[in-house]
Amino acid sequence: MTPTKSPVNTEDRTSSPVEDDAGASHARAKEGMAGLAKGLAIIEAFGANTTRMTVSDAAHLADLSRPAARRCLLTLVELGYLAHDGKFFTPLPRMLRLGGAYLSTSSLPQIAQPLLASARDTLQESISLAVLDEGYAVFIARAEAVRIVSTGVKLGGRLPAYCSATGRVLLGGLPEQQVRAHLESVPMKRFTDRTVANLDGVLKAIRRAAEDGYAISDEELEIGMSAMAVPVRNSAGEIVAALSVSVFSGRVSIETLRENFLPTLRETAGRVQRSL
Template identity: 35%
Template sequence: MIEPADKPPEFVEALAKGLAILQAFDAGHPEMTLSEVARRVGLSPAAARRSLLTLGCLGFVGQEGKRFHLRARIMALGSTFYLSARIEDLLLPELRAVVERFGDASSIGTLDGQDVIYVAHHTVQRARRAAAVVGARYPAYATSIGRVLLAALPDDLLERRLDALDAKPLTSRTCTDRAALHAELMRIRAAGFATTVDQLDYGITAIAVPVRDGNGQTVAALNSSGYTGIITPELLIEERLQELRVTASRIGQAMARYPILAAMLRS
């Protein structure tokens, strides 16, 4: 179970355990036994059992024999964020406009620890590759969105993130060397955009720019991606960079009108 760095006296361990269990289920672990859940979350079997039974009573977890699984009610938690942040009204129209102009796909994501979480996405692509669906999370170091967000961190926080990073090669082109990644992030910080080629998965070439709130703080990043071999970073810069910057500026203006959106995206 992930422990927060600073826990206030009011910290509720039981709630933290339940949330950790919900997050333990994923594409690679759609169903698990009690012992598997306990091992994956780092809890005793007794503690995991209590949480699973509670989550089951609330309708978030189901059980078939000895194996536990999520139930559809869990989707309500994500939809609550989606609706209260007004993703449909404020972000998706901008992504649709980007895709209508350039084709391919466009996403908005925010930083969560060492990962990027995609909060809005639109695409005309149908490729079988890593999907940037809403709610998907991927290692920040391997995505254009993630690199923009990492580059925007204060120096001390960035150094701590890089020191704690356990970068794995997701493709043969993934940059996992700390010094090389730091140098790339410094280049991104200076340039104000990031490009990636086959870093997260083969076939993905992307460009991303920061989305800033009314105080100039980077709270999210916007990207446009295409197929490697059809599109190049140079072409993305030439054809899409300026439009992405204009779109990011409009999103920032929307945040000024609806400040809670920036607060909800801020890491």
């Protein structure tokens, strides 16, 4: 998946504070590093569906000129974040350090991990925790069930919020005006013939998730795959994450998700909440 937008590219600059007639400062000095912003835009463009890039790919996905994209890619190669075979650029293990900085300093993944593992052992299915980031559900903790074929996304993976169970739960915690503005700004596409990809339908699904306290995505992202998610709230009652389970729909029915899986997910979410 690719981000809905890249960081704003600005020239390196410093602006002086603006003062009114009384001499009070109204603006702080602002500094920006255009090169850093461009490099991060390219890094964020890598994902499950974009595992390698040419210079043209990077320029298109990060909304950069070809020369700027090439300079950024070669710099990332020099720093050990990317490999280059003469045509394609691919991520190297050092890229994990970037996500690891968040995972190692945020308490949420650390608190949740043993609780996710307990729920996985109970349900014998993979359990994940995701947060909202610019219209995507980003997975920050995961307990993987041992199977020949795994289900769901990997740690650090991103799913579009409008058509994923986790995303709809997370969007359900925002004011409707903000949700509507977001949905109107992102291109919605149908991944399968079951994908809800229109504004009214997605808003209805988000409202239902907020009312029911859970959301289900039934083969909307991939045929044969279903998911259920519940909210995780902080002490103020705000939704800070979504706890989810991914299953093969041929093995686990929607009825089983509701009747047998939902109680465990809610119990686990409650345990995470009490630990925050």
